[in-house]
Amino acid sequence: MRQVFILFLFVSLCAAAAAQKIRYEVSFPNVAHHEASIALIASGIPKTAAVFRMSRSSPGRYATHEFGKNVYDVKAFDKEGVPIAINRTEGDVYEVPKHEGWVRVVYTLYGNYADGTYAGIDPQSIHLNMPASFMWMKGMDAAPIEIKFNAPAGNAGKIATQLKPTTDPTEFTAPGLQYFMDSPTKIGDLILKEWDVKNGDGKTFHFRIAFDIAEGKDKVDPFTEKVKRLVEEEKAVFGEFPQYDYGTYTFLASINPYVHGDGMEHRNSTMISFGGQFDGGDELLDIFAHEFFHNWNVERIRPKTLEPFNFEKSNMSNELWLAEGFTQYYGNLLVERAGLSTSASLIANFTGMINSRLNTPGATGYTPIDASRQAVFTDAGVSVDRTNYPNIFTSYYYYGAATALALDMELRSRFNKSLDNFMQALWKRFGKTEVPYTVATVQEELGRLTTPAFAQEFFTRYIYGHEPVDYTDLFAKFGYVVKRRGIRAWLGNNRLIATPKGMQVGSNTIRNTPLYNAGIDVDDIIEKIDGKEISKEDALSNLLELHKPGDVVEVQFSHRGVSKTAPMRLMQDPANLIVSFEEEGIGVTPAVKKLRDEWLGSKL
Ligand SMILES: [Zn+2]
Structure with missing residues (x-):
């Protein structure tokens, strides 16, 4: 009885779902002024209030974006073309309270910012990212979608998209909202x-x-x-x-x-x-390599925190160090393996990774998981007020890439395995099956590839923790020396702007640097050091030449017009350089050469 009932319910649900459909019709009557006219036709929908909205987030972009700001002149019609009431209930939400199960919503979209997130509408080039362009109806995520593009007159009208083609070259389909929103489209020559x-x-x-x-x-x-x-x-x-x-x-x-x-x-x-x-x-090439790597790592080897993607708010993830960071590492490495870069540029990339891992407060004081969670504010997020990101956030791209680099070198030098083997394991368990992963299940896979004890230690120290990584020791195994870039006195990496009164600090001073420790903050003006006026870059540079790291100088600075003095202990620039054994005149053994070639060489 129960089974029969369920079967009956299933059939009737399917019958209802089959009739539901979303259709978009896109045209460009005012393309010279970057406008598109978009019609959304919802059919077979429940005869209750229908809610239509613009997204506030976009797949792969983690901060909130108010796409509703570029939508206006919103109207609704019934099947006979008669206008029906549509009420704006929030900035980006519109409600049709009464209808007969069929609604046509029409609106104007303004788009003049072509990139990976927004819409760019121009006579010869139509560039549409779907969340920035298309309103959608709440509760209809599973309904199949059709879309018809009517290119403006004079536009070559060639269309490229991952949407499913039909026999009409201007019409495409998507199985549902998630796929549709993930399918950017370009129209032009x-x-x-x-x-x-x-x-x-x-x-x-x-x-x-x-x-x-x-x-x-x-x-x-x-x-x-x-x-x-x-x-x-x-x-x-x-x-x-x-x-x-x-x-x-x-x-x-x-x-x-x-x-x-x-x-x-x-x-x-x-x-x-x-x-x-x-x-x-x-x-x-780096960006092509990076984005293509994503079709395994993040599009299919996918963190559970991003499934399903919520278009109404930002999507916080614990795992962008893996989704973005490991992809960043491979983007650089694969260009090298394909023989398309010089190894100098790869080593320059590795240098950037280890410096950001070892010398930024976002990575020495916070975990890669913390960095990932911060993406909801930092990933193209815009704020009017100032933030303290320079002291609390290191990009999960570089932090994650530096972590991938350390893990790859550990796997190669200690286990006769590689990060490729690890990615293959993740692909088999989470990618091919499309079963989303968590930090814990990723650790489990590393344990299977190595030992559970190694995985536990690596994750405790470097994923759930932020302990320093010994890159000097790791790079030595592959025939590279890691050494300090400069030996001279250093006061921090801040941008200093010459003003008539002195050098003005142009950005937040960084924790544990001489400027920060002396109590100097953003906008303060460094007037004198050791009683000498500092109003030009050269003067500062010449003065630092006279000192060595560890020296204490007297700094006079003005804060909001009030002059103060403080002792400032100079430090050595903590930045590292990576140099090959060959450049250092150190012999490279065949075993080291083999490890290096297996790492950086083509796999074809
Ligand atoms: Zn990416």
Whole structure:
């Protein structure tokens, strides 16, 4: 009886769901002024009050964004085209109290900021990130979506997106809201470069780069060859491609002065924007490598904290050190493995990682989990008031990359394994199955690859903790020396601005640096050191030359117009450099050479 009842209920729910549908129709009657006209047609919906809203967050972007601010002239109509009441109940929420199960909501969208998050609408180039562009109806997340794009007159009308194509080249579909919101779309005079790659399981996947470029069209082919090589090198880390929905992966690449620099990962595509000229694109390889790596790491090896994505608020995650940080590490490493960078630039990247891990208060005083949680404020978050981020936050990109670097070197030198093996293990357990992970289950996998005791120790010290990492010892195993960059006296890394009264501190002073310890804060003006006037960069530099780390100088500074003096103990610049044994004149043994080559060499 119970079973029969459940079956009956299931059938009737399916019947109701089958009739529900969301359809968008997009046109551009006022494209010269960056406007789009968007119609949302909700059909088969319950005849209760229908609530429509704009998102406040966007997949892969972790701070809140008020997308509702660029939506106006919102109207609603019934099936016969008769206007019906629509009430604005919050800044970005609209309610249709009465209807017959069918509503057409029409609004104007303004978009003039093309990047990985927002909308950019221009006659020749329509650039749409879905959360910034499309209102959605609450409670209809599972309803199938259709979308029709009517390109403006004069626009070449080529469309690139990960949405599912139909027989009409201007119409696409999505299985539901989550996929739709994850599917940025570009319309314009796109140059498409396409190729196929065979997967390990015999399936063939289709890859394409849709270039929206102003100049440098002759450089598109050689650049595409480099991306092809990167794609193969990335596949080699995991052993296979993900099963791309609809068989295709798309790089949406906007490279022109009219976009803002960004890179945003999606399930079967990425939105990359670079606001410069296209000059061969070598500076873009890191970002292509990074975003493509995400189609395994974060799109499918996915933290539980991001599932399902909530479009109404920011989505706090404990795991961005892994989702973004490990991806950052691989983005740099894979360009090197693909033979597309010089090892000097890779070592420069590693240097940045270890300096941010060892010398920023956000990483010496807080854990990578703390850093990840901070993303809800820092990831393109905008604030009017000042913050103390320089003392409490280190980017989870660099913090996580520095952690990946340490783990890779530990695995290679102690366990005859590698971070590639770890990523493969995560892929098999969490990626292929699409079972979201937690920090605890990731630790479990590291324990399986090494020993539970090692995983416990590593996570306690470096993931749940923030103990210093001994990079000197780790790098020595691969034939590199880590040493201090400077021996001269140092007072901190603050930006100092020359003013007639002295050097003004342009940013928050940093904990445990001479300036901070002397009580000097942002906006204060350093007037004199040891009684000598300091009004130019040279004067300060010359004065520091006369001292060594540990010396105590008298500093006179003005705070809100009041002059004060304080003793200031100078320090040695804590920044590190990484130098190869070869450059230091140290012999490299075959065993060290082998470890290094296995780490940095191609896997193809
Ligand atoms: Zn990323």
